[in-house]
Each structure stands twice: as structure tokens, then as C-alpha cells.
Amino acid sequence: MTWLAQWAGYLPQMMSGLGVSLLIAGISIAAGYPLGLALSMMVSAKNLAVRTLGLAVVEIGRGAPALVILYLFYYGLPKFGIAFESITAACLALTWNAAAYSSEIMRAGIQSVARGQTEASNALGISQRDTFFRVVMPQGMRSAIPGLMGVAIQMFQGTSLAYAIAVPELMKSAYNIGSQDFNYLQIFALAGICYAVISMPATWITVFFEKRLARHA
Amino acid sequence: MTVSATTDEARASHVGIKLNNISKRYGDHVVLDDVSLNVEPGTVTALIGPSGAGKSTFLRCINLLERPDSGTIRVAGHTIEPGKNVSARDLAALRRSVGMVFQSFNLFPHMTALKNVSFPQQRVLGRSKEEADERSMQLLERVGLKEKAGQHPGRCSGGQQQRIAIARALALDPSIMLFDEPTSALDPEVGLEVLSVMRELAADGMTMVVVTHEMQFARDVSDTLVVMADCKIIEQGDPRAIMSDPQETRTRRFLRAVLER
Numbered sequence: 001m002t003w004l005a006q007w008a009g010y011l012p013q014m015m016s017g018l019g020v021s022l023l024i025a026g027i028s029i030a031a032g033y034p035l036g037l038a039l040s041m042m043v044s045a046k047n048l049a050v051r052t053l054g055l056a057v058v059e060i061g062r063g064a065p066a067l068v069i070l071y072l073f074y075y076g077l078p079k080f081g082i083a084f085e086s087i088t089a090a091c092l093a094l095t096w097n098a099a100a101y102s103s104e105i106m107r108a109g110i111q112s113v114a115r116g117q118t119e120a121s122n123a124l125g126i127s128q129r130d131t132f133f134r135v136v137m138p139q140g141m142r143s144a145i146p147g148l149m150g151v152a153i154q155m156f157q158g159t160s161l162a163y164a165i166a167v168p169e170l171m172k173s174a175y176n177i178g179s180q181d182f183n184y185l186q187i188f189a190l191a192g193i194c195y196a197v198i199s200m201p202a203t204w205i206t207v208f209f210e211k212r213l214a215r216h217a
Numbered sequence: 218m219t220v221s222a223t224t225d226e227a228r229a230s231h232v233g234i235k236l237n238n239i240s241k242r243y244g245d246h247v248v249l250d251d252v253s254l255n256v257e258p259g260t261v262t263a264l265i266g267p268s269g270a271g272k273s274t275f276l277r278c279i280n281l282l283e284r285p286d287s288g289t290i291r292v293a294g295h296t297i298e299p300g301k302n303v304s305a306r307d308l309a310a311l312r313r314s315v316g317m318v319f320q321s322f323n324l325f326p327h328m329t330a331l332k333n334v335s336f337p338q339q340r341v342l343g344r345s346k347e348e349a350d351e352r353s354m355q356l357l358e359r360v361g362l363k364e365k366a367g368q369h370p371g372r373c374s375g376g377q378q379q380r381i382a383i384a385r386a387l388a389l390d391p392s393i394m395l396f397d398e399p400t401s402a403l404d405p406e407v408g409l410e411v412l413s414v415m416r417e418l419a420a421d422g423m424t425m426v427v428v429t430h431e432m433q434f435a436r437d438v439s440d441t442l443v444v445m446a447d448c449k450i451i452e453q454g455d456p457r458a459i460m461s462d463p464q465e466t467r468t469r470r471f472l473r474a475v476l477e478r
Contacts (some may be wrong), residue, residue, distance in 0.1 A: 114323075116319060116321050116323040117323060117325065119282055119319070119323065120317075120319060120323035120324075120325075120382075121325075122282060122312070123280055123282060123312060123315075123316075123317040123319075123386075124312065124316075124317075124337040124341060124385070124386070124389065125308075125309045125311075125313045125337070125341045125389065126337055126340050126341060127305070127309065128305065130340050134336070134340075138327050139325075139326065139327055
């Protein structure tokens with residue numbers, strides 16, 4: 001009972017932290033997925049320079065831990081006179097992360113589209129551009145949806161890293177509360193529940209979509 | 218490659234297909250060895266032969282889904298010589314006059330039957346949605362599938378999908394239709410629906426080239442029978458004559474296998 005009472009007291013401050021976490025996740029997903037699509041196209045491009053650049057961005061984004069990229073943006077770039085606010089740095093780093101991971105998922109989805117689709121479109125005289133954007137991509141994206149939703153959940157949980165550069169997100173709120181009255185167990189348990197309350201339904205939705213797509217495949 | 222395109226539809230429809238000395242290889246593996254073929258406008262040519270003979274590859278050279286290594290292709294007023302680059306624009310012009318139907322239908326699964334037939338018209342011919350839909354409905358009716366217009370391909374049987382695919386190709390008003398084993402993926406009974414649509418098309422005077430294992434269709438509908446084996450055309454001529462009295466041993470062996478089973 002005491003825990004519930006304590007939690008109720010913590011909740012307002014935790015909610016503002018959760019809001020910041022959701023905002024960062026939302027921005028990095030909204031910006032990361034279109035960038036991911038662009039990267040997936042670059043990686044499959046004929047032009048070697050374009051392909052190499054795309055590969056480099058994707059491999060760094062996937063190969064380096066998000067925390068390293070976060071630190072590079074926040075602590076590293078000021079060396080070149082580029083300074084960001086902590087929340088901006090967090091959004092940028094996680095956007096890169098989201099773009100890199102989503103690009104590979106989209107590329108796999110696009111590659112899974114049967115070759116006959118492109119051939120039929122070519123045989124009809126439909127332009128390369130329309131063939132990609134209207135025939136191949138919509139089908140590829142369909143099979144990429146579950147994976148992309150997985151990345152979205154991962155991004156939301158990844159916002160906890162922003163704690164390390166003092167962004168007032170959920171973890172930071174929890175830590176602040178904990179450092180006032182030292183009820184770390186209660187407060188971090190509550191933080192865990194806050195993350196789970198968002199992530200678990202999102203996972204269920206993903207599973208639902210996977211089943212639906214499998215049924216119509 | 219160079220394409221000299223004539224937009225003169227009347228002239229184009231009198232040209233048919235002329236393929237000269239087409240060769241194609243993948244590395245060391247020869248697929249087509251100096252193959253030539255003439256198709257008169259308004260005629261039906263059936264391409265038969267054992268698998269691996271190069272029939273499909275040869276058919277796909279006509280609309281450049283496969284690029285031959287050498288030879289000349291003359292299709293409905295467009296002349297193409299391999300060796301030089303062909304612009305996307307010229308390629309589109311060539312493909313606009315040639316419709317193609319595939320063994321695996323290749324309808325766009327994310328579009329309804331109506332959209333499958335209308336979308337290429339809007340994109341390739343620049344028809345408005347209303348014009349395109351009107352034409353699509355006419356064609357869907359012609360292939361007996363008007364009531365399937367709002368369905369997605371996944372909800373249609375194989376035979377229905379193939380007839381929609383035929384309507385989709387016809388919607389661009391091609392002067393030539395290519396069929397790549399259009400009934401091979403279908404149950405024999407269902408294949409009949411598709412064959413009857415093709416018979417009607419032939420009766421209407423469409424220039425058709427059909428790769429097929431349907432010997433009955435080849436005998437009854439085609440004007441010219443072309444037998445391919447080992448990357449070459451080994452025999453061609455009147456279908457009844459070839460089927461009753463093949464000149465080549467290889468043809469005889471193949472026909473015995475398909476006719477006397």
C-alpha cells in the first residue's frame with residue numbers, strides 16, 4: 001500500500017519525463033524512417049559513391065552503440081563549434097540509429113518482393129520510378145511493418161540513454177526523485193512499469209500485425 | 218542500342234515482328250544461338266519445345282526483358298540493335314506496343330483487379346482515372362470478370378488472375394501480345410478459361426506469340442508452329458503438317474513425348 005501511495009506521489013513528475021521520452025522517440029522515428037528509406041535506396045544504388053556513402057552511414061549507425069553516437073553529438077561536435085542542446089543531440093543520435101536499423105529492414109522487405117512484379121511492370125512500360133514507388137515499395141513496406149514496429153519499440157526504450165546527457169526524460173526523472181528520498185527500488189520499479197506500459201501493448205500490436213499480414217500473404 | 222520509333226499506329230500494325238540472328242549467353246552458357254523469326258501481323262505463332270530450349274528467353278527478347286547479346290529486333294515499327302544503350306523513353310515506346318502475359322500472372326497484389334488494369338493506363342498512356350476505369354471495365358467484362366473488379370488478386374482463382382492479367386496487357390492497346398506459358402501454372406480445367414480468351418483474341422486478329430505446352434491450342438489456333446530445341450529453331454511451319462509429319466528426329470521425339478502420353 002505504501003508503494004502505491006508513493007508511486008501516486010511520484011507520478012506527476014514521472015509523467016513529464018515519460019512525455020519527453022515519447023517526444024524523443026516520436027521525433028527519431030518520424031525522421032529516422034524516411035531517412036532509412038533513403039539509405040536503403042542508396043545502399044542498393046548503382047552509383048558506387050552513393051552506395052558507399054549509404055553503407056557507411058548504415059554500418060556506423062548499426063555498428064556503434066547509440067550511447068557512443070549520443071556522446072559524439074553532445075560532447076564531440078562542440079569541438080568543431082557545433083553545439084546542440086541535450087534534447088536535440090538525443091534526437092539526432094537516435095534518428096541516426098533508427099535510420100540505420102530501419103533501412104536494413106526496408107531493404108530486406110523491398111528485396112523480398114518477387115522479381116515477377118518488376119518484370120510485369122517493365123513489360124507494361126511503366127517507368128522505373130513508378131515501378132519502384134508504386135509497385136515494389138508498397139509491397140516491400142508491407143512485409144517490413146512488423147520489423148519497423150520492433151525498431152520503434154527499441155527506439156522508445158533507447159531514449160533512456162539520453163539520461164546520460166541530462167535530458168529530463170523518464171530515467172532522469174526517476175533518478176532525480178530517487179536522489180531526494182533514496183527510495184530507489186520503488187522509483188526504478190515504477191520507471192520500469194512506465195516503459196513496459198508503452199512497450200508491451202506496442203509488442204502486442206506488432207504481433208497482431210504479423211498475424212494479419214501472414215494471413216493475407 | 219538504338220530505337221527508331223514511329224508513332225504511326227497504322228504502319229506499326231502492319232509490321233509484326235522480325236527477329237534476326239538473335240544470340241544470348243550467360244557467361245559460357247549459350248541460351249540462344251543465332252535465332253531468327255518472322256511473325257506476320259495478325260497471325261498467331263506457337264513456340265513449342267523441350268524445357269531449356271530457350272523458348273521463354275527468346276520470347277522475352279522481343280520486349281527486351283532479356284537483352285540479347287547480338288542480333289536485330291524489329292517490333293511494331295521499332296528497330297533495336299543490341300550493342301548500344303537504349304534510352305528509357307525508347308524502351309517504354311517499344312513496350313507500349315507489346316503486351317505480355319506471364320506464367321505466374323504477376324498481378325500487383327496490393328491493387329484491386331480494376332486498379333491492376335487501370336494503373337498502367339494512367340501511368341503509361343496518361344489516361345484519366347475515369348477513362349482508364351471505363352476501359353478497364355470493358356476489358357474485365359470481355360474476359361468475363363466484371364464482378365471481380367473490386368477484389369484483390371489474392372481473392373481470385375489462378376484462371377481469373379490470368380484473365381485479369383490479359384485484360385491489363387490489352388488495356389494499353391498493344392499491337393502484339395506475348396504469352397509465356399500462360400496456362401502452365403493452372404489446373405487443366407481452369408486453363409480452358411484462359412485459352413478461350415486467347416482464342417477470341419486470335420480470332421479478332423491480334424498478333425500473338427505464345428510459348429506453350431498446350432498442343433491442342435497450338436494445332437487449332439496457331440498459324441505458324443515453331444519448334445525450338447537446344448537454343449535453336451529446328452523446325453517451323455504449318456502446325457498440322459509438323460504435328461502429323463515432323464521432319465526432324467528431335468521434333469518427332471518431342472511430339473511423341475507430349476502427344477502420346
